[in-house]
Amino acid sequence: MRTMLALASGVHRTAYWNLGPEYPGPVDHHQMMHLMIGKLPLLGYTGGELAVRHPAADTFARLAGHLAVAQAVRQAGDSSRPTLRVFEVDRAGRAPLLVLWDHRDAFHGEDEPPVTVSWPWTAGPATVTDAFGQPVTGQVSGGQIRLPVSATPVFVTG
Numbered sequence: 001m002r003t004m005l006a007l008a009s010g011v012h013r014t015a016y017w018n019l020g021p022e023y024p025g026p027v028d029h030h031q032m033m034h035l036m037i038g039k040l041p042l043l044g045y046t047g048g049e050l051a052v053r054h055p056a057a058d059t060f061a062r063l064a065g066h067l068a069v070a071q072a073v074r075q076a077g078d079s080s081r082p083t084l085r086v087f088e089v090d091r092a093g094r095a096p097l098l099v100l101w102d103h104r105d106a107f108h109g110e111d112e113p114p115v116t117v118s119w120p121w122t123a124g125p126a127t128v129t130d131a132f133g134q135p136v137t138g139q140v141s142g143g144q145i146r147l148p149v150s151a152t153p154v155f156v157t158g
Contacts, residue, residue, distance in 0.1 A: 001101065001153060003063060003067075004073065004075075004085075004087045004099050004153075007067075007070070007073035007087075008073045008074060008075040008087055018040040018041050019042055019043055019050075020042065020043035020045070020050045021041055021044065024045035024048045024049075042054055042056055042057035055132070058132075058133065059131045059133075062129075062133060062155075066097055066099075066157070067091075068091070068094075069091050069092040069093060069094060070090070070091050070092075071090045071091065072089070072090040073088070073089050074089075075087050076088055078119075081102075081115070081117070083102050083103045083104065084100065084101075084102055084103075084149065085100065085102070085103050086098060086100050087099040095124075096123050096157075096158060097155060097156065097157050098156035099154070099155055099156075100119070100147075100149050101150070101151060101153040102114070102149050102150055102151060104150075109150075109151040110150070110152070112150070112151070114149055114150040115148070115150075116146060116147070116148055117146070117149045118146045119144065119156075120144060120145075121140055121143065121145035122143050123158035124140070125140060125158070126138050126140050126156050126157065126158060128145075128154055128155065128156050128157075129154065129155050130153065131153045131154070131155075132152070136148065136154050138156060
């Protein structure tokens with residue numbers, strides 16, 4: 001979400017700073033730095049090697065793959081649903097990309113049911129997946145795509 005907001009605001013490049021722990025070995029879960037950022041590494045150690053992929057690594061890789069060759073990112077709005085976040089991405093040599101989510105309460109938003117959204121889509125058949133790689137049902141008809149949107153971002157590609 002933050003990456004999409006940054007790109008739509010004019011940032012040209014982002015990086016994820018916490019690839020993995022600095023060294024293999026036991027982690028002191030009571031250390032102040034672990035309490036603040038201990039859940040953020042994308043990778044972890046096993047047997048002395050940085051070989052464990054945490055779920056965030058897959059979502060980060062998925063977003064990076066979708067944004068490869070992105071030329072422009074624009075945030076669009078829908079005045080009838082002010083909590084809807086929609087980002088339109090132009091990609092060189094690739095079909096356009098939409099990224100959508102419903103901005104909700106950070107603690108209870110996942111408990112709310114998805115809302116059905118219609119958005120302009122003229123790129124033909126669409127593939128819709130969420131940030132975790134799960135398929136989402138979307139129907140394209142009459143230049144619109146209709147799909148369920150929740151607090152979890154969804155990617156719409158042609």
